[in-house]
Amino acid sequence: MGTVSKALNLLGYFNHGRLEIGLSDLTRLSGMNKATVYRLMTELQAVGFVEQVDGARSYRLGPQVLRLAALREASVPILSASRRVLRELSEETGETTHLSLLQGDQLASLSHAYAPQHATKVMMEDAEVLTFHGTASGLAVLGFADDSFVAAILDGPLEARTPQTQTDPAAIRRLIDAARRTGMAQSVGGFEAEVHSHAVPIFGPDRAVLGALAVAAPSSRMTDTQKQAIPRALRAAGLALTQRIGGVCPPDFPPMPLP
Amino acid sequence: MGTVSKALNLLGYFNHGRLEIGLSDLTRLSGMNKATVYRLMTELQAVGFVEQVDGARSYRLGPQVLRLAALREASVPILSASRRVLRELSEETGETTHLSLLQGDQLASLSHAYAPQHATKVMMEDAEVLTFHGTASGLAVLGFADDSFVAAILDGPLEARTPQTQTDPAAIRRLIDAARRTGMAQSVGGFEAEVHSHAVPIFGPDRAVLGALAVAAPSSRMTDTQKQAIPRALRAAGLALTQRIGGVCPPDFPPMPLP
DNA sequence: AACCAATGGTTCAAATAATGAACCAGATGC
DNA sequence: GCATCTGGTTCATTATTTGAACCATTGGTT
Incomplete structure (x- = not known):
């Protein structure tokens, strides 16, 4: 691993x-030498990727990342395309919706919308990293990811975020297969207790999976009516988003069932 | 300059x-060795900061920057705070408004709002890098920046983007002094022809200037009425935004004139 | 008030990674 | 069928990174 990757x-x-990390913490977290971390952070600071909160002390992300993100959106306007889809899906389902995107080997939730209807709702924070095995979004992505990628996830440590999290590789494999067959994944309390989520994959122009669109509702509100309505609305929204970003579904992606 | 900075x-x-750059172009632009550029880009790609468009070929910014930008906004929610201010200021003035932020030694326009009123308007793109000497925003920032920073700008090359761009260091120095005295800067066609802009600085918690809030109108619409109304609305909006992000104006910042 | 354990920051010889000229192989143009 | 692009690769030379040890401050404990 080169110096750039380390930094x-x-x-x-x-x-x-x-959101803010001191030099010592960062040294412990990374396992690298303190002098090395210091030099790398100083260099990251010089180019505006991090900044020090005031004069001295701990580091936080710098302003330069905003410019890069705006340019990324200009290249691949997936977040801006998602906003309307998310808002409409929230209004239609009455629940919180969010979009997560693959970033290398991580899945991060990057945009969300709340429904106005209810006093209680599932709260989201942008930039949260999701587990693959414990979230509907993660399972939806794995259903259409490379076999080697799926194998790497199943091989790695499968942490239980809640008592409901499924951590048995064979069982997770079955959930992934189901996601591929049906084009949709579910998770009940696998990431946050009392949250029932549905998710569909989103595809890019090369038919590769980019991320997932999800609806997250409190388990208590997941009535039989909702169990029908949410998958229907979600599937349509997922296809719409894939289409809006110029994406194409892979050949084996199950088509919309007739109404 | 270390390897990380180079990358x-x-x-x-x-x-x-x-938005997309090939290896050869990047080699020419940077003046570095092709092998070096290749290795650096490969490393940036491995961590998701850039990606290659399909299989091979040119590079574009990667998905990882989105996650960092979302976290930066969680640390310093200046863009989200600006949106309402920009929208209201656009509605009030009937013109395009935008926020630009200092990123090291660059000033980038990062958020904007259009007014619904007119068929013609000044168009903006996020992440555009502004000149300091040719824009109202740049002059407003320089009016409250370190002397050494101002000196470095005046010392550097002062490019003329339009025939109207002022490039005489002494004249620019007078514009900067005026910005400091009045708390506001103007530019008529210094960046884009036929655009008349006003801008006010935005300050952080440590009283340092962070960027500028600006109103950009077609010169033809800059009537005497607007010449009064825009500065008034802009000044109030700038103070409101500084306040909303927990910023403090420096002691010599001219207070709001009484109505 | 002395002590201890943190913190951020710095030094310098030794170890390691970055560099760049030259070289492939494929695509495009003439 | 030659010339010139392109992205990508090699390897000895060179320059940078590394890490143990060391400072100076700060805050908490006895």
Whole structure:
């Protein structure tokens, strides 16, 4: 691994629970030498990828990433395309919706919409990294990912975020197969307790899976009516989003059932 | 300059006119050795900062920057805070408004809003890099930047984007001084012909200037009425945005004139 | 007030990774 | 069928990165 990767991997330790990280913490987290971390962070700071909060002390992400993200959106306007789809899907289902995208070997939730209807709703934070085996979105993605990628996930550690999280590789494999067959995945409390999610994959122009569109509802509201309505609306929204970004579904993707 | 800076500087060559760059172009643009550029880009690709468009060929920015930008917004929610301010200011003035932020030694326009009123309007693109000497936003920022920073800008090459661009260092210095005295800057056709812009600086919690809020109108619509109304609305909006992000104006910032 | 354990930051010889000229192989143009 | 692009690769030379140890401050404990 080259120096550039090491430096940029340091940025991976930032998340919603750790928006600012001190030198010592970063040294511990990364397992690298303190002097190395210091030099890398100093260099990242010089190019505006991180900044120090005031004068000295801990680091946080810098303003330069905003410019790059805006240009990425200009190249591949998937987030902007998703906003209307998310909003309409939220209104139609009455529940929280979100879009997650593959970023290398991670799946991050990057855009969401809330429904106005209910006082209680599933709350989302952008940039949260999702597990593949414990979320509907993750299973939907795995259903259409490379075999080697799926194997790597099933081989790796399968953490249980909740008591309901499925961690048996064989069982997860069955869920993935079901996702591929039906074009949709579900998770009941696999990531957050009391949350029942449905998700469909989103495809790019090369027919590769890019991420997933999901509806997350409190389990208590998942009535028989909703269990019918949500998959129907979600499937249509997923196809619409894939289409809006110029994507193409793979040949084995199950078509919309007739109404 | 270390390897990390070299790699990340490569990302600086991406812009709206060049969303995808091939290896040879990048080699020429950067002046570095082709093997070096190749290795750096391969490494950036491995961590998801760039990706290759399909299989092989040219590079574009990768999905990883989206996650970092979302986290940056969670740290410093300046873009989300700006959206309402921009929208209201656009509605009030009937013109295009935008927010630009300092990113190291660059000023990039990162968020904008259009007014619904007119058929003609000034169009904006996010992530466009602005000149300091030829835009109202740039002058507003320089008015409250470090002396050394101002000196570096005036010392550097001062490109004329339009025939109207002021490129005389002494004249620009006078514009900067005026911006500091009045808390507002103007530019008539200094960046795009026929565009008359006003801008006010935005400050952070440490009283340092972060960027500028601007109103851009076609010169033809800049009537005496608008010349009064826009500065008034803009000044109020700038103070509101500074306040909403927890910023503090420096002691010498001219207060709002009484109505 | 002395002590201890943190913190961020710095040094310098040794170890390692980056560099660049030259070289492939394929595509495109003439 | 020659010339010139392109992206990609090699390998000895060179320059950068590395890491143990060391400072200076800070905050908490006895």
